[in-house]
Amino acid sequence: MSGSYENELAVALEAVRAAAEVCQSVQASITPDVLEKKDRSPVTVADYASQAVVCRALAEAFPDDPVIGEEDSAALQQPDQAPFLNRVKEELGKVGIDGTPEEICGWIDRGGQSEYSNRFWTLDPIDGTKGFLRGEQYAIALALIVDGKPQLGVLGCPNLPTAEPWDGQPGCLFSAVAGEGAATWSMEDSDAAPVMVRVSETSDPASAVMCESVESGHSSHGHSAQLAEKLNISGQPVRLDSQAKYAVVARGEADMYLRLPTRKDYNEKIWDHAAGVLVVLEAGGTVTDLAGRELDFTHGRELRENRGVIVTNGPLHSAVLETLGAIGVA
Numbered sequence: 001m002s003g004s005y006e007n008e009l010a011v012a013l014e015a016v017r018a019a020a021e022v023c024q025s026v027q028a029s030i031t032p033d034v035l036e037k038k039d040r041s042p043v044t045v046a047d048y049a050s051q052a053v054v055c056r057a058l059a060e061a062f063p064d065d066p067v068i069g070e071e072d073s074a075a076l077q078q079p080d081q082a083p084f085l086n087r088v089k090e091e092l093g094k095v096g097i098d099g100t101p102e103e104i105c106g107w108i109d110r111g112g113q114s115e116y117s118n119r120f121w122t123l124d125p126i127d128g129t130k131g132f133l134r135g136e137q138y139a140i141a142l143a144l145i146v147d148g149k150p151q152l153g154v155l156g157c158p159n160l161p162t163a164e165p166w167d168g169q170p171g172c173l174f175s176a177v178a179g180e181g182a183a184t185w186s187m188e189d190s191d192a193a194p195v196m197v198r199v200s201e202t203s204d205p206a207s208a209v210m211c212e213s214v215e216s217g218h219s220s221h222g223h224s225a226q227l228a229e230k231l232n233i234s235g236q237p238v239r240l241d242s243q244a245k246y247a248v249v250a251r252g253e254a255d256m257y258l259r260l261p262t263r264k265d266y267n268e269k270i271w272d273h274a275a276g277v278l279v280v281l282e283a284g285g286t287v288t289d290l291a292g293r294e295l296d297f298t299h300g301r302e303l304r305e306n307r308g309v310i311v312t313n314g315p316l317h318s319a320v321l322e323t324l325g326a327i328g329v330a
């Protein structure tokens with residue numbers, strides 16, 4: 001692929017692939033026992049290692065670019081956390097990255113920016129933590145934002161089945177560059193050419209496939225059910241964790257992804273959306289908040305000026321917003 005941000009795209013894809021490898025290795029070590037005890041340590045090892053991998057790659061290629069990432073190393077640096085830091089080191093070693101504890105914490109903390117700037121990256125090293133722990137969907141999400149707009153986005157979805165031509169084997173990536181469309185890549189076969197993706201053309205709300213969070217605390221299942229009833233949507237909502245929801249809308253398997261607020265005091269985080277938004281927009285879809293406004297990435301870590309996120313294939317957007325208004329959600 002050639003075009004603007006060619007180097008950024010190559011670096012981002014390689015970094016997200018390496019981070020996905022780390023996450024897969026850690027996910028394979030999660031036993032039912034760990035799940036039962038609600039032990040968050042596996043996810044934390046993977047979060048830190050994934051952030052270290054991506055921030056290290058960005059620091060090398062684009063030393064002047066700030067990164068707004070989800071994690072920082074403060075907790076890792078506590079003296080009693082040495083064995084934990086050692087596990088992060090071990091996981092990095094498996095993908096050929098050797099670093100001292102200081103270097104590792106330094107890579108993680110390159111993602112510790114919180115202020116808005118004209119050009120910055122935003123990273124969710126593991127989006128869909130709960131899905132990761134259940135062995136289900138999660139994503140590594142990386143976006144470059146320039147002048148307040150996502151210009152490049154990469155989503156790594158290690159457990160999402162590929163579409164054609166890879167016969168549904170699990171593990172795919174999605175990339176988008178503003179003005180250049182969106183594509184999917186095989187995770188398994190890094191030499192395979194990408195395939196462009198496109199949203200569905202569904203215009204009849206009744207036949208629409210809706211997707212939403214597994215976690216009812218992240219998006220109101222009650223309000224989406226009310227919307228489905230009003231629009232005569234007969235199919236059940238498809239529930240999956242992480243920005244894999246943006247990916248399935250982008251490749252036309254779902255027609256909409258709704259994120260309907262469950263609390264007044266929660267602001268969406270930029271790393272939970274930036275990459276996915278661009279992938280859907282470049283696949284031909286539409287993304288706004290409940291009021292029909294574009295997402296505003298100029299306020300640091302949070303989407304402070306937006307409420308809710310509505311993602312559709314485009315033709316369905318106004319019907320969804322209007323109906324949400326009619327049932328008192330928007």
Ligand SMILES: Nc1ncnc2c1ncn2[C@@H]1O[C@H](COP(=O)(O)O)[C@@H](OP(=O)(O)O)[C@H]1O
Pocket residue numbers: 124126127128129130131213214215217218219240241242243262263266268269272
């Ligand atoms: N009350 C809330 N409303 C909306 N999103 C929330 C939330 N509490 C946490 N989240 C975010 O929801 C994300 C997961 O989204 P999903 O349900 O689509 O998988 C979490 O990302 P992490 O998993 O990276 O922590 C977290 O940032």
Ligand SMILES: [Mg+2]
Pocket residue numbers: 124126127128271272
């Ligand atoms: Mg997240």
